[in-house]
Amino acid sequence: MRIDLHTHSSRSDGTESPRGLVLAAREARLDVVAITDHDTTAGWEEASATAAEVGIELVRGMELSTRHEGRSVHLLAYLTDPADADLLAETERVVAGRRDRVPALLRKLNDAGVELTAEDVDRATPPGAVTGRPHIADALVARGLVASREEAFATVLGPNGPGYVRRYATPLLDAIGMVARAGGVTVLAHPWARSSRAVLDAATLARLRDAGLLGLEVDHQDHDDAVRAELRAVARDLDLVVTGSSDWHGAGKADHELGCNTTDPEQYARLRNAARDAAAAAGRADEADEARR
Ligand code: AMP
Numbered sequence: 001m002r003i004d005l006h007t008h009s010s011r012s013d014g015t016e017s018p019r020g021l022v023l024a025a026r027e028a029r030l031d032v033v034a035i036t037d038h039d040t041t042a043g044w045e046e047a048s049a050t051a052a053e054v055g056i057e058l059v060r061g062m063e064l065s066t067r068h069e070g071r072s073v074h075l076l077a078y079l080t081d082p083a084d085a086d087l088l089a090e091t092e093r094v095v096a097g098r099r100d101r102v103p104a105l106l107r108k109l110n111d112a113g114v115e116l117t118a119e120d121v122d123r124a125t126p127p128g129a130v131t132g133r134p135h136i137a138d139a140l141v142a143r144g145l146v147a148s149r150e151e152a153f154a155t156v157l158g159p160n161g162p163g164y165v166r167r168y169a170t171p172l173l174d175a176i177g178m179v180a181r182a183g184g185v186t187v188l189a190h191p192w193a194r195s196s197r198a199v200l201d202a203a204t205l206a207r208l209r210d211a212g213l214l215g216l217e218v219d220h221q222d223h224d225d226a227v228r229a230e231l232r233a234v235a236r237d238l239d240l241v242v243t244g245s246s247d248w249h250g251a252g253k254a255d256h257e258l259g260c261n262t263t264d265p266e267q268y269a270r271l272r273n274a275a276r277d278a279a280a281a282a283g284r285a286d287e288a289d290e291a292r293r
């Protein structure tokens with residue numbers, strides 16, 4: 001069983017459509033793949049239909065933009081009710097924040113002498129996606145101003161770059177609660193990547209578990225072997241589910257090939273069981289629901 005629980009389509013900042021994502025997952029010989037676009041379920045239907053067509057198991061997820069003690073923290077949310085009003089309103093707020101900062105970001109870039117227009121950015125945003133920094137990076141690449149998304153983030157778009165504009169993100173504890181009330185489960189994405197490790201020490205992870213956090217994405221390209229070993233030990237101590245995933249973005253992120261990290265089937269079974277319990281606790285565990293998942 002090859003299980004990859006973190007991927008992005010062009011409904012956020014990946015380069016392949018939801019259908020293309022699922023076809024690529026089959027090509028990569030995955031048995032289970034999760035679609036986890038940033039703050040949106042827009043790709044779920046197309047991905048589900050393709051998964052049914054090609055006989056691969058799709059897990060419906062999102063990667064939520066949250067903040068904890070001033071730092072950006074990414075939270076994977078799986079198997080939530082896509083119609084849950086609170087979660088929907090919150091993700092819409094995040095998406096609006098991402099979209100609405102673009103004019104200010106372009107002004108700052110222009111002030112810094114980087115000539116990029118709103119039209120450039122529109123051209124770089126696939127239909128149905130919300131413009132995020134990766135699309136602005138693509139626009140910079142198209143203009144020949146940088147060589148890659150990575151270079152764009154390292155020079156102008158990162159937190160210390162001249163084009164940085166802070167946007168809204170959900171407080172982490174609120175997000176964990178909201179996902180539970182929407183019948184889903186939460187796993188911290190790449191928790192010990194450089195940006196978030198400082199605010200996610202073991203004591204904090206214990207508190208987050210007590211607040212409902214289910215798991216930690218231990219096997220991720222942002223974690224080297226030493227970090228993985230240390231984080232795996234913390235997960236064991238805290239009885240948190242351990243996942244491993246690619247964080248694939250199609251051609252949008254180098255060295256994140258589908259299946260480059262995978263999740264142990266037993267850990268995946270724990271996640272599915274927890275999601276069933278969460279759905280029941282949220283009052284939506286009827287047969288039809290289960291069948292739809
Ligand atoms: P935004 O949500 O618009 O603020 O953009 C943040 C997103 O950009 C993250 O969620 C990543 O998917 C992507 N990203 C962050 N750093 C990099 C990088 N160095 N190279 C490519 N993509 C990145």
Ligand code: ZN
Binds near residue numbers: 008012038
């Ligand atoms: Zn992304």
Ligand code: FE
Binds near residue numbers: 063074189190
């Ligand atoms: Fe992330």
Ligand code: FE
Binds near residue numbers: 006008
């Ligand atoms: Fe991601």
